[in-house]
Amino acid sequence: MSPQPPAQQPAQTPAPHPTGPQDARPAGASAASDAPAPWPHRLAALLPGLALCAAAAALAVVLSGAIPFAGSVLIAIVLGALLRNLVADIPAVFAPGIAVTAKTVLRLGIVLLGTKLVLGDILDLGWGAIVLVVVVVGVGLSGAALMGRWLGVGPELSLLIGCGFSICGAAAVAGAQATLRAKKEDTAAAVALVVLFGTLMIAVVPGVAALTGLSPRAAGLWGGASTHEVAQVVAVGGILGPEALEPAVLVKLARVLMLAPVMAVLGGLAPRIIRAQRTADAHGRATAPEAPGKRPPIVPLWVLGFALAALVRTLGWLPAPVVGVADTAQTWLLTAAMFALGCGVHVRSLLRLGLRPLLLAALTTLLVALVAFAGVALLG
Template structure:
């Protein structure tokens, strides 16, 4: 039977890691109150601090469980809460159209990545993974399809690192470019949602344009997350046809998508009918969700190790950058047509 001390030792990696992401998030929010930093925003500041920390002091292994909890579980909880800020009318008007665009984005990203990788003689396994990560939902998509594609653990880890690195760079770049782009806030949110790599990257970039832009951006991104399911089954079917995979791969359903939709319905009711002035309750919930997203992005930033791009990852990295640029150009053209 475990002693109290043993139980404390087991819980420390979780509590310590979550607390560490909380601390850096607080620093980011604090810096955002200072002149000159406010425009960049607390989420961007926090993730920059996390990346710098990782490169100087390396990854804090002893509290890694808590850091990963922030990067994955807290992120999903924050996304669910953000559903309260989404008016259901946006789903009715734009949801199906966005889903069709999301499907195009996935096909385009994977196809272009594979094509460029062949031309550059890049590592095919890593290139395919980053193509899927770019088109769908970053590290989550890579983690879902890796068992199906039977990729090496090293290739999977490198792919996740590349997606985290380039996705963060593009999210920050989007944030800087927003004031100079010839599109309105809603279109910018859609552009972020249909072109950026991770949910956290969409939240980081779209957040600078306001709550409505963030909400529609997350809706567009969650459509890509949802399409991970048919994509995974398609890959499983193709692998079985090739005779390279005779086992069923477990595909995790993104349940937080359901939570996001449910919360959007609740938020839509509150916003539309405003019973007893309860719409004012959404503001503090939005603040809490924003802070939780900041903690999640700290966890993401701590996973970025610049040394991972060396050797076998250099060509896939170049492929990923080219694909991301092309995807950004094509999708901003699409948003201007909507």
């Protein structure tokens, strides 16, 4: 009996030794495979998607010159949505580059967008117009959040709609996505709704301005304070005439300037707002605490870059040729990024969201338009 255990132990002990090194090799191999790939391989993986987005941006820029009052940004969103819905599955080889374009390239474009802002020009509108912009953004964003809660729309989607409709359209939606940690489906829905209702405003603003007898300047102020996308505001101003175009664009750029402070405020308040609504929706049941380290920075780096670019332009530190290059670059970067965002707009997924987000978008558009109209009327 006693000799058998020693006989069994040697039989068992050699077995682990041969298998130990064999087990170590796959472990080392898997660790190596988990390590980041060398940058040439990562760049090669991004190239197909980046090339697709660049080609789509070029097409959108060309089409924008042929289609009246259609900016390249709006056309790019439509092109991306058409590709997403007409092609059963976009080949996976394009996915990494499209994802980088929708995030990193977009943020670079927003930073360069700051070079279009000259605070002196905005201040020339008068303090009344500046207060109007602040009120429109504040009421639009908070109103969307409250109405979304009343309608049963998720807090992330409600805030995305509020940002897009009250600040600067799809760029604000995409910028807020990281701050809110919103789902891609919510971001795509908000972008699609911005395009839909902002395009409707191109017809509504000139029509209502004519019916109510607004002066060209007042009509431009209203269009700039109520229409979602910069390109849509340019279209509205083009229809209203040259006297309306300049104030419309300046008011819109003042709304764009609100992007930085709004993102900073959302970074601090959004987690509480979302947590409170989740708790209320669960009828007081406890929700899981946030995992430490996952909260995004209160002020993202791209927001600081946007504000710094606006400051540098305002101080006159950018030569005219540099401003021209930055303007061209931001147009191309944002156009490519909007195509990438458009690739996330899936009609079937939007239909599954139901009518509530559509109703929220309509009510938010109406709220922003009414507040802006009342403000313009008070300004005379």
